[in-house]
Amino acid sequence: MTAPASNPLLSDRDVDFQLYEVLDTEALCQLPAFADHSRETFTLFLDSTRRFARDVLLPTYRLMDNEPPSFRDGRVHVHPLMRKLYPQLVELGLLSATHPVEAGGQQLPITVYSLASAYLMAANLSAYGFIGLTSGAAHLIQAFGSPWLKDEFMARMYRGEWTGTMALTEPQAGSSLADVKTRATPAGDGTYRITGSKIFISGGDQDFTENVVHLTLARIEGAPAGTRGLSLFAVPARRPEGGRLVDNDVRVAGAIHKIGWKGLPSLALNYGEGGDCRGWLVGEAGKGLAHMFQMMNEARIMVGLNGVATASVAYHEALAYAQNRPQGRPAWEKDAARPQRPIIEHADVRRMLLRQKAIVEGGLSLLAAASWQADVAVHGKTEEERRRAGLLLDLLTPLAKTFPAEKGFEANALAVQVHGGYGYSSEYLPEAYLRDQKLNSIHEGTTGIQGLDLLGRKVMAAGGEAMRAFTEEVGATVERARKAGVEPAWGEALNRAQQEVVELTMELGAAGMAGEVERMLRHSADYMELFSVLAVSWRWLAQAAAAREGLARGGESRDFYEGKLAAAQYWLNTELPRVTHLVALCRSGEDSYTRMKPEWF
Structure with a gap:
C-alpha cells in the first residue's frame, strides 16, 4: 500500500460554509475597521494561503519531523528548510494580517485569518509556530510598548527580521506563575538587568533570523510576592547598542526532546549568567500578567486551531485511505470469489470517520464563532456590542482551546485505527499527527x-x-x-x-x-x-x-x-x-x- 498522493488539509467547501453560511462574515465589512474588505479580498487571502500550505508547506512536514533542531556550540540549528520557508510565510502577510494598516497590516478580520491559518497549521504546524509566536509577541509590544520599543523591536518583528517568544514558565514553578523567580533590577539607564531561568520556551532560539525577542515575566526588585508583583519585559537575545546588535547574555541551557511539534524547538534559557542581560519594561510595572494575557489568550486560540488542523489533516488522510483500501466484504456476502470492497463500505469504518468529521467540523465551527466574537470585541460599533462580545470571547476561549485538543486527540487515534496496521507505522503520517496532537492539551495551560x-x-x-x-x-x-x-x-x-x-x-x-x-x-x-x-x-x-x-x-x-x-x-x-x-x-x-x-x- 502507498499513502494518499495529496491531502486537502481542510475542506475548502466546509471553510466557506463556516464563513458565509453558518456565519455571515461579509457582514463584518459593515464595521468601519473592515470597510475596505469584501468577500473578494477574503477569498484572495484564503486562496493564497491554501495554495502555499498545500504546495509548499505540506511537503516539508515529514522532513522537519524526521530531522528536529539540534543544539550545538551553544546555538540551536533548525531544519535548513526554515531559511526558505520563513521569508515566504512573511511575504504572505501573516505576521500582521489582522493588525492596522498603519502598523503594516492588512486589517483582516480575525475570523478570516483564523480559518486561513488553519491550513498552514495542518500542513506544517512547527513552521507556522514561529509565525504565530512572533505575531503575538509583536502585538504585545504594539499594545503596551513604548514608541522606542515599537520602532526598534516591533517593526522588525512584523517585517520578519526578528522572531519572538513568550517566556513565562520556570523550572521550579511550572504553571504556577505566582512562583516566578526571574528578577529585574533597574540599571539606571531605562533598562533592567534580568537574571533567572525559563523553560519550555517554544522558538527560543533559531538560526534563520538575526534575533529573537523574549516577552518575559519577571519580578522587579522589591515587588510583592505572587502574580501582582510580575512585570513584563522585552528581552532580546541580541540587544541594539551603538547601531549594531551585541550579545545580551541570554543562554540556551538545553533543548527539550519532544514527541511532536518536532520542527519547533522547545528550550531552557538562562538570563544573566554573566550579569549583563538587559530587558525593557513593556507596559506598567506590576501589570505584567495582565498584559501577558493578551498573548496567552491569542495563543490559546492558536492552540485550538492547531488541534482542529491536526485532527483535520489526519481525518482527510484516513478518509482517502478508506476510500481506496480494498479489504474484506460485507458480513452478509458469502462469496469469497467476489472482489474485496473499499473499507469505507464497512459500517464501523464509517462510524469512525463520522466521529472524526463531527469533531473536526464542530471544532472548526467553535473556533470560527470565537474568532467572530474577537472581531466584534475590538471593532463592534457600540461599547455594549464590544463588551458583550468580549465576555463571550472570554467564555469561549478555554472551550476553544480545550475541545479541539482533547477530542482532536481522539479523532487522531481514530485516524490511526482506520489505517489498521499501517496506522502505527512511521511510513504513514497518522502516527506523526497523533504525536503532534498530544502537545495541544498541554500547551498554553493544561486541560x-x-x-x-x-x-x-x-x-x-x-x-x-x-x-x-x-x-x-x-x-x-x-x-x-x-x-x-x-x-x-x-x-x-x-x-x-x-x-x-x-x-x-x-x-x-x-x-x-x-x-x-x-x-x-x-x-x-x-x-x-x-x-x-x-x-x-x-x-x-x-x-x-x-x-x-x-x-x-x-x-x-x-x-x-x-x-x-x-x-x-x-x-x-x-x-x-x-x-x-x-x-x-x-x-x-x-x-x-x-x-x-x-x-x-
Missing part, C-alpha cells in the same frame, strides 16, 4: 487549568453576564434551526441541556460564594467536558440550520449538506445526552479522587 478557569472565572464573570449572553446565542440558534426546518427534537434537546448547565452553574457558584470553593471546583474537569459538549452541540445545530437553508436553495451541494445533517444528527443524538450524566456527577459531589490520599496510591 485542568482551563477547567478551573472556565468554572472559577469565566462563567461567573460580571455576575453571570457572560453566561446569559451565551444562552442568548444558543436561543437564537435554536430559533434559526426551527425556521429552517431542522428536526425540532434537536433544538429542544439543546435547550434542555443548556438549562441543566445553567442551573448547575448557579448551584456551583452559590457554593463558591458560601466559601465551599473545593466543592465548587471539585469536578471542574467534568464541567469543562459538559460545557464543551454543549458548545459544540450549539455549533452543530447552527450548521444543521445552514445546511437546511442550503438545501432549500437547491443547487449542486446536496451531498455536502446531507453530510452536515448526518454529522449533526450523530453529535446531537450521541454526545449531547452525555451532558445530563456529567451534570449529575458535578452536582453529586462525588469525591473519590479528592478523598484519595497520596499514600493510598
Whole structure:
C-alpha cells in the first residue's frame, strides 16, 4: 500500500460554509475597521494561503519531523528548510494580517485569518509556530510598548527580521506563575538587568533570523510576592547598542526532546549568567500578567486551531485511505470469489470517520464563532456590542482551546485505527499527527487549568453576564434551526441541556460564594467536558440550520449538506445526552479522587 498522493488539509467547501453560511462574515465589512474588505479580498487571502500550505508547506512536514533542531556550540540549528520557508510565510502577510494598516497590516478580520491559518497549521504546524509566536509577541509590544520599543523591536518583528517568544514558565514553578523567580533590577539607564531561568520556551532560539525577542515575566526588585508583583519585559537575545546588535547574555541551557511539534524547538534559557542581560519594561510595572494575557489568550486560540488542523489533516488522510483500501466484504456476502470492497463500505469504518468529521467540523465551527466574537470585541460599533462580545470571547476561549485538543486527540487515534496496521507505522503520517496532537492539551495551560478557569472565572464573570449572553446565542440558534426546518427534537434537546448547565452553574457558584470553593471546583474537569459538549452541540445545530437553508436553495451541494445533517444528527443524538450524566456527577459531589490520599496510591 502507498499513502494518499495529496491531502486537502481542510475542506475548502466546509471553510466557506463556516464563513458565509453558518456565519455571515461579509457582514463584518459593515464595521468601519473592515470597510475596505469584501468577500473578494477574503477569498484572495484564503486562496493564497491554501495554495502555499498545500504546495509548499505540506511537503516539508515529514522532513522537519524526521530531522528536529539540534543544539550545538551553544546555538540551536533548525531544519535548513526554515531559511526558505520563513521569508515566504512573511511575504504572505501573516505576521500582521489582522493588525492596522498603519502598523503594516492588512486589517483582516480575525475570523478570516483564523480559518486561513488553519491550513498552514495542518500542513506544517512547527513552521507556522514561529509565525504565530512572533505575531503575538509583536502585538504585545504594539499594545503596551513604548514608541522606542515599537520602532526598534516591533517593526522588525512584523517585517520578519526578528522572531519572538513568550517566556513565562520556570523550572521550579511550572504553571504556577505566582512562583516566578526571574528578577529585574533597574540599571539606571531605562533598562533592567534580568537574571533567572525559563523553560519550555517554544522558538527560543533559531538560526534563520538575526534575533529573537523574549516577552518575559519577571519580578522587579522589591515587588510583592505572587502574580501582582510580575512585570513584563522585552528581552532580546541580541540587544541594539551603538547601531549594531551585541550579545545580551541570554543562554540556551538545553533543548527539550519532544514527541511532536518536532520542527519547533522547545528550550531552557538562562538570563544573566554573566550579569549583563538587559530587558525593557513593556507596559506598567506590576501589570505584567495582565498584559501577558493578551498573548496567552491569542495563543490559546492558536492552540485550538492547531488541534482542529491536526485532527483535520489526519481525518482527510484516513478518509482517502478508506476510500481506496480494498479489504474484506460485507458480513452478509458469502462469496469469497467476489472482489474485496473499499473499507469505507464497512459500517464501523464509517462510524469512525463520522466521529472524526463531527469533531473536526464542530471544532472548526467553535473556533470560527470565537474568532467572530474577537472581531466584534475590538471593532463592534457600540461599547455594549464590544463588551458583550468580549465576555463571550472570554467564555469561549478555554472551550476553544480545550475541545479541539482533547477530542482532536481522539479523532487522531481514530485516524490511526482506520489505517489498521499501517496506522502505527512511521511510513504513514497518522502516527506523526497523533504525536503532534498530544502537545495541544498541554500547551498554553493544561486541560485542568482551563477547567478551573472556565468554572472559577469565566462563567461567573460580571455576575453571570457572560453566561446569559451565551444562552442568548444558543436561543437564537435554536430559533434559526426551527425556521429552517431542522428536526425540532434537536433544538429542544439543546435547550434542555443548556438549562441543566445553567442551573448547575448557579448551584456551583452559590457554593463558591458560601466559601465551599473545593466543592465548587471539585469536578471542574467534568464541567469543562459538559460545557464543551454543549458548545459544540450549539455549533452543530447552527450548521444543521445552514445546511437546511442550503438545501432549500437547491443547487449542486446536496451531498455536502446531507453530510452536515448526518454529522449533526450523530453529535446531537450521541454526545449531547452525555451532558445530563456529567451534570449529575458535578452536582453529586462525588469525591473519590479528592478523598484519595497520596499514600493510598
